[in-house]
Structure formats: C-alpha cells, structure tokens
Amino acid sequence: MALAQKLEEAWYGEGRVPAWVYPLAWLYAGVSGLRRFLYRHGWRRSVRLGVPVVVIGNITAGGTGKTPLAIAVAQALRERGFTPGVVSRGYGGRQREPLLLGDAPNPQQVGDEPSLIRTQGIPVAVGRDRPAAARLLIDAGCDVVIADDGLQHYRLARDVEVCVIDAVRGFGNGRLLPAGPLREPLMRLATADIRVCNGGERMGAYSMQLRGxxxxxxxxxxxxxxxxxxxxxxxxxxxxxxxxxxxxxxxxxxxxxxxxxxxxxxxxxxxxxxxxxxxxxxxxxxxxxxxxxxxxxxxxxxxVRAELPVEFFDALESRIRASDAAGG
Missing domain, CATH: 3.40.50 (Rossmann fold)
Known part of the structure; x- marks a missing residue:
C-alpha cells in the first residue's frame, strides 16, 4: 500500500499513524504557527490589491469542493453586477511567472483547476506570485478577485475568507499534517468570515450540494x-x-x-x-x-455545479460591498 494511502486511512479511518510522523507534525505546527504569527503582527507584510479579495479555501488537505464553489461565486457575483476574476497558484502546471489565461488554456502549462474555471468564461490568472497574478486580473477590468485555494496564502491580503468543510470526512483525527489532514489548527475555522459545508449540514455553516x-x-x-x-x-x-x-x-x-x-x-x-x-x-x-x-x-x-442558498450569496455580497466602501 502506498504511503499516502496508508496515511489517509490513518487520518480518516481505523489505521494507525506511524510514530515517525509525529516529529514531522510538530515541526509543521511550529513553522506554520510562526508564519501566521509573523503575518498577524505585521513582521511579514501582506499585499493589498485595492479591490475586494475573496479567499476560498479549507483547513484540510485534499478536495472539499473549493473549485466548484469558486465557479459558483464568480457566476453569482457577475449576475449581481460585479466583474470577478479568479487567481490560482496553478497546481499541476508548469507556469511559474504570472499569466492571464487565454480562451483555450493548456492544463499541462497552467494546471487543471484554472483551466476548468476558464472554460466557464471566467477570467483567470495563475502564478507563484499570486498578488502579481491578481494584478493582471485588475488590469483586465476585474473589480473583485477570488483566490481559489488561498486560505493559507497570507501574502495576499483578503477581505472575505470562505472556508469549505467536507461533511463526509470532516476533520479526520484532528491532527496537523502529516499526522492528520489539518493544514491549520481547528481553531482557525472560527476566524473565517463564512463557512460552507459541502454535502451536508453543519451549525454555523451554509450547506452546499454538488449537483450533476x-x-x-x-x-x-x-x-x-x-x-x-x-x-x-x-x-x-x-x-x-x-x-x-x-x-x-x-x-x-x-x-x-x-x-x-x-x-x-x-x-x-x-x-x-x-x-x-x-x-x-x-x-x-x-x-x-x-x-x-x-x-x-x-x-x-x-x-457538477455547486448549489447554495441565496442567503450565502447575500452575505458574501454584503461583505464585499462593505469592504469596497471602506476602500478595499
């Protein structure tokens, strides 16, 4: 059995976490905690773009439905009079420098998720330097930037955080990587502005269903x-x-x-x-x-398409407009 599969079974099932993983988890906790501390206290500076930034992410490794949600958010904001664009790291692609995607993107170059989002007619920019990539969207006329999978990318300042939770798998054993599936401690969930539960109900979260x-x-x-x-x-x-x-x-x-x-x-x-x-x-x-x-x-x-209650989009729009009125 592959190591990744064994670890996933330990995270979400009855498998046992190998003892040698715990020191790595402690190291991960120390490094990620220090990084959050430096940004929180201004010793590392986040880049503010001047337009509202909506970050969609999660605190667990693996898929929770972030990309379908990013598409649904972009489409809903467009219907409400905004001109949204999506910025992404471009995982799985070769692109390193900031790039505004054309109408027929190459997923081998820019990644599968950005390519999929672009096929929906949504402006997309990719690059390791996400603030620089986001500026390409602004130069192209976007007035809202949606960061797909950017919850832990603190260099990009955000106005609204949307955290997606998997209703089926939840938070597994509740431990940090690689001893568990958590990218950040569970307490981080409370600091997100809006929480979305994919595939079920959860107190304090809007329910999302993926329909096909x-x-x-x-x-x-x-x-x-x-x-x-x-x-x-x-x-x-x-x-x-x-x-x-x-x-x-x-x-x-x-x-x-x-x-x-x-x-x-x-x-x-x-x-x-x-x-x-x-x-x-x-x-x-x-x-x-x-x-x-x-x-x-x-x-x-x-x-598939992400379906959410209208109250979710109302809450998101309200926060975006409040941020815009305050100067981004």
Missing part, C-alpha cells in the same frame, strides 16, 4: 442523462482530492463503477486508460480537461 445528472462526450460535447448508464459497468476515473465522492455519486444513479483513483492533479497519458476491458469511461470535469487531446468516443465527463 448528465454525462457529456469528450469528443463532441453531446450530453445525455447519467441515467443512460444505470445498471451498466463503467470505468470510473478520478484524480481529485477525494475520489470516493465521485464513485459514490455514480452509484447514486445505479451505475456500477470500476474504480480507478489517481493522485490529485495527475497528468494523464493515454496508457493510463489501458484497463483491459472495453467499457464506457466516466470521469470528472477536472480530469476531462486534461484528456481531450487523446479522448475516445466512449469517454464521458460528468460536470
């Missing part, structure tokens, strides 16, 4: 209901932070998935699909964007 229901061809973009695969065995492919969520969602439609889980942000190549059995292939939207150039006619993507 259709499968779209990778080769011609024709779509059909997911129920067309009910009762069928399919190859299910997921290179996301929590692949089981995707596999379980297919089972909810009566589909029989043959599970193929890959590491998050995996760079797919054609040989990854040599499964030895000729079945339809269903994959997440995030994975599909990396597979279009060698896709086969029986490969399908399963898009």
């Amino acid at each position: 229901g259709e499968a779209c061809s990778l080769t011609d973009d024709t779509c059909q209901p997911l129920t067309a695969f009910t009762g069928q065995r399919v190859h299910a492919v997921a290179a996301i932070g929590h692949p089981a969520r995707f596999f379980d969602s297919l089972r909810g439609y009566g589909i029989l998935p043959v599970e193929h889980a890959f590491p998050d942000h995996h760079a797919f190549v054609p040989s990854d699909f040599n499964f030895g059995e000729d079945l339809p292939v269903l994959m997440t939207d995030k994975d599909a964007i990396k597979c279009r150039r060698f896709a086969q006619p029986v490969w399908w993507r399963v898009p």
